[in-house]
Amino acid sequence: MAATFVGRLWDATVTLLAAQGHQLPSDSSAAPSEPFLSSETALEVNGPRYVNVRGVPCVVPLVTHEFANSYWHPAVVDFTPPLCDEDYSVAYLKWAVTCSPGVQFDRIAAAWVNGVELLRTSTAEPSRQAGVSWEVVKDVSLYGDVVREGGVVVVALDNIVNPTYTSSFTVQLSLEFYRPLDSSKEVKQPDLVVPLSSHQTSYGWFTEKPTGVKNGPPHHLVKLPENTEEVYLELFLSQHQCDEFYYANPPDSYAETSTSGSSATSGDAGATATGGDSLCGGGGPFREVQVLVDDELVGVVWPFALVFTGGLNPYLWKPIVSIGAFDAPTYLLNLTPFLGKFLTEADQPHVVVFRVVYGEAFWLIDGNLLVFEDRGATRPTQVEVLEERLGRYVAPTVATMSAMAASTNDSNTASNTVIWASAARELYVRTSVTTSTGTKIYTLQQQFDFTNTQMYSADGLDQWFESHTHVDTTMTVTTFPVWSPATQHTQMELERPAPPKTVLVSQTEDYPLAGSVHYRAGKNGSFMLITEFSNAFTRSTAVEGNGIDFRYGYTPGKVHTTLATSATLDSRRNPPPLCKIFLPKPSESMKVLAVLASVGALVGVSQAQTRSHLLRVHITTQKVALYDQCQWEDRAVRCDSGMFCVEREENFGWCLKQEPVVGEQCGGAETNGPWSVPCNGTDLSCVLISSQFSQCQKTADRQKLKKPLDQQTHHHHHHHQKEAKEPEAVKLWGRCKWEDGSKACGSGLQCVEESAWSGRCMKKDADMYDQCGGLEWRGRWKAGCPKSATCKMTDNWYSQCLPEAAS
Numbered sequence: 001m002a003a004t005f006v007g008r009l010w011d012a013t014v015t016l017l018a019a020q021g022h023q024l025p026s027d028s029s030a031a032p033s034e035p036f037l038s039s040e041t042a043l044e045v046n047g048p049r050y051v052n053v054r055g056v057p058c059v060v061p062l063v064t065h066e067f068a069n070s071y072w073h074p075a076v077v078d079f080t081p082p083l084c085d086e087d088y089s090v091a092y093l094k095w096a097v098t099c100s101p102g103v104q105f106d107r108i109a110a111a112w113v114n115g116v117e118l119l120r121t122s123t124a125e126p127s128r129q130a131g132v133s134w135e136v137v138k139d140v141s142l143y144g145d146v147v148r149e150g151g152v153v154v155v156a157l158d159n160i161v162n163p164t165y166t167s168s169f170t171v172q173l174s175l176e177f178y179r180p181l182d183s184s185k186e187v188k189q190p191d192l193v194v195p196l197s198s199h200q201t202s203y204g205w206f207t208e209k210p211t212g213v214k215n216g217p218p219h220h221l222v223k224l225p226e227n228t229e230e231v232y233l234e235l236f237l238s239q240h241q242c243d244e245f246y247y248a249n250p251p252d253s254y255a256e257t258s259t260s261g262s263s264a265t266s267g268d269a270g271a272t273a274t275g276g277d278s279l280c281g282g283g284g285p286f287r288e289v290q291v292l293v294d295d296e297l298v299g300v301v302w303p304f305a306l307v308f309t310g311g312l313n314p315y316l317w318k319p320i321v322s323i324g325a326f327d328a329p330t331y332l333l334n335l336t337p338f339l340g341k342f343l344t345e346a347d348q349p350h351v352v353v354f355r356v357v358y359g360e361a362f363w364l365i366d367g368n369l370l371v372f373e374d375r376g377a378t379r380p381t382q383v384e385v386l387e388e389r390l391g392r393y394v395a396p397t398v399a400t401m402s403a404m405a406a407s408t409n410d411s412n413t414a415s416n417t418v419i420w421a422s423a424a425r426e427l428y429v430r431t432s433v434t435t436s437t438g439t440k441i442y443t444l445q446q447q448f449d450f451t452n453t454q455m456y457s458a459d460g461l462d463q464w465f466e467s468h469t470h471v472d473t474t475m476t477v478t479t480f481p482v483w484s485p486a487t488q489h490t491q492m493e494l495e496r497p498a499p500p501k502t503v504l505v506s507q508t509e510d511y512p513l514a515g516s517v518h519y520r521a522g523k524n525g526s527f528m529l530i531t532e533f534s535n536a537f538t539r540s541t542a543v544e545g546n547g548i549d550f551r552y553g554y555t556p557g558k559v560h561t562t563l564a565t566s567a568t569l570d571s572r573r574n575p576p577p578l579c580k581i582f583l584p585k586p587s588e589s590m591k592v593l594a595v596l597a598s599v600g601a602l603v604g605v606s607q608a609q610t611r612s613h614l615l616r617v618h619i620t621t622q623k624v625a626l627y628d629q630c631q632w633e634d635r636a637v638r639c640d641s642g643m644f645c646v647e648r649e650e651n652f653g654w655c656l657k658q659e660p661v662v663g664e665q666c667g668g669a670e671t672n673g674p675w676s677v678p679c680n681g682t683d684l685s686c687v688l689i690s691s692q693f694s695q696c697q698k699t700a701d702r703q704k705l706k707k708p709l710d711q712q713t714h715h716h717h718h719h720h721q722k723e724a725k726e727p728e729a730v731k732l733w734g735r736c737k738w739e740d741g742s743k744a745c746g747s748g749l750q751c752v753e754e755s756a757w758s759g760r761c762m763k764k765d766a767d768m769y770d771q772c773g774g775l776e777w778r779g780r781w782k783a784g785c786p787k788s789a790t791c792k793m794t795d796n797w798y799s800q801c802l803p804e805a806a807s
Helices: 002-020 139-150 210-215 252-258 336-343 493-494 700-702
Strands: 053-067 073-081 090-099 108-113 117-123 133-141 151-157 169-180 192-196 207-208 219-222 228-239 264-267 271-274 288-294 296-301 331-334 349-357 363-371 380-392 397-402 417-435 438-457 462-482 501-521 529-545 555-568 579-584 598-606 609-612 629-631 643-649 652-657 665-670 671-677 684-690 695-697 733-738 749-755 758-763 771-776 779-782 791-793 799-803
Touching: 053 073, 053 151, 090 139, 090 264, 108 139, 117 133, 117 139, 117 192, 117 363, 151 169, 192 652, 207 349, 228 288, 228 296, 228 336, 252 331, 264 417, 271 791, 288 363, 336 380, 336 417, 336 438, 349 363, 363 417, 397 598, 462 695, 579 665, 629 643, 643 665, 733 749, 749 771, 771 791
Parallel strands: 555 598
Antiparallel strands: 053 169, 073 151, 090 133, 090 169, 108 117, 108 151, 192 363, 207 363, 219 349, 228 331, 228 363, 264 271, 288 296, 288 349, 380 417, 397 417, 417 438, 438 462, 462 501, 501 529, 529 555, 579 598, 598 609, 629 652, 643 652, 665 671, 665 695, 684 695, 733 758, 749 758, 771 779, 771 799, 791 799
């Protein structure tokens, strides 16, 4: 059938693209072209780097290794405990890769320390002229105790070098230890990390093959301390081979009639499943990853679909790779409500199993158990499940309908079809955990929703797909403090014991994606293949109440990254050059700066020869200067070099120096607690001026300190100020108020107080279409408008001068 033809053609085209490696035509008349951009950029899934560090890092090299013919030969290196001071408590893993010029597929890779996986990643595809290089930096402070004890590092990157695939990858892996900028924001490290990996001196991941149920799923034996108070699982996973594009897989019934006998090639492993029993492209688009303890369900993940740099079309991912391709997102599961399953029969180990439901091919999965112990325990932890609703499996609902033919000459065959799939499930468990500190009631509730639509037209030659996964997780812990006769209690405490405390953590995951593949046949065997793809990655966490009641340090925040890209392959030998890249400004809905990219490329492919229009792009990230705002309610930007963003309140931050000099602020107390940085100079000290403000002053002058600045600034009638030099007036939009003082605005301007410690200069008489008012900290402010205009309120926070007719 035609669908079988396009499936084979698609595999052949993608393989051809990789095999040719952007090779120029052999005819001498072809104009030489400059090398392709040799550095590739990733879209972040874990937020910005180096957010709580100061000073120069203590760098610990771990591995430098060239991966050529490296299948079944990971790099295994022993390393000694790092010689970094203990106050260097913030740890980053740095993965830097260079790939030699030539031809190579994308490859899956990972790094483990003592069996604990720290990074799941994949490689970029090189250009023949310049190769490619990139780096990944990941915060691994959660595993600080693991990396500080020394041991064995394993790096896996299965690669093949032969006459067709010619490039090798050189990996440099290192640890960077920093002093924290704010010690109150340091990660809470677990008392014990238990790797759920297959090996500590080789590949750590398990290969979960849904088709191999007869042999049993991969498993690990676990025995936790009997005084365990809380336990979490960080899960690492990636999908491969026939499941690499599972989000576009049709149901088996459609795949068997439309692609019988076809082949599918998995770019990341270079493996091929061909025909018959190894049919790819079925199973439908829904996948569920399960975690089982002694064959009982304790965790469910509906995953974010990874797209590797050779996925769908290699030209989609230059110079910006797909979301998560260089740093695959992990999944943190709070297993404390299921703690009893780990602690029953304490002298016996328990079997932990990973399973992929409805999968077609293999997934690489492992994880790390994060164990927090009751250090004051005098007896084993007592666990009782109070209520649970846990369905073992969920069956997706599938509906199909015949689609219209592509033209009046086409017939409505079984290949012209619309397919809908959906699934939903809810998990609920409430558990009592009693330790030496009292009793805590843990409640976990999750709501999962999945929808997928696929449309096949033109007798199956065109495919369009759209998928959406959404997960809401709510975790609460209610603490009932223990009453001990050995403790001295007041009469009031005896009559009125402390009430229970409740903490609520709510998390949202949202993973939409959409794409299309269109095939157009031309004359003399030519063809055009048009590919479009877009997706987004959103995770948010909110904490209500005192977060310390959870031993794991939940941090409020949001990461939102979105991407859109397209590419066109034209088999005609000499196509007109066309290549464009579009980088709009960050969306106003982004909490963490993200990049939206839309890349289009028209590429010529002719059997053994390829011509591509080459592209060089420089990507810049907005940075703000000293005292400028760096955080808003819905987004954040980075400060210039040598500065950091101080969160003054939940929706406002401003840039201050990391190493202030004399007279500059070196500390304060904000919504998130106190902060301080060292002054730049051995003769300087950070002096407390008020409860909200500290200043760098010379140590010898500390005794000469006069009134605090916030008291001095209110006495403008003093005679000595008449002798002082008149300060320069602040211009429009400039800052006119700080916590410790203020500055006059220029002529025709007014100082609008945005908060108790911040103000901006705005016009007293606004021009047409300018802002003329809004709601701020001290109430509503207003400016005049021209005679022919009126001040129209758009919302509570913004009014604008508009023509009277328009208003």
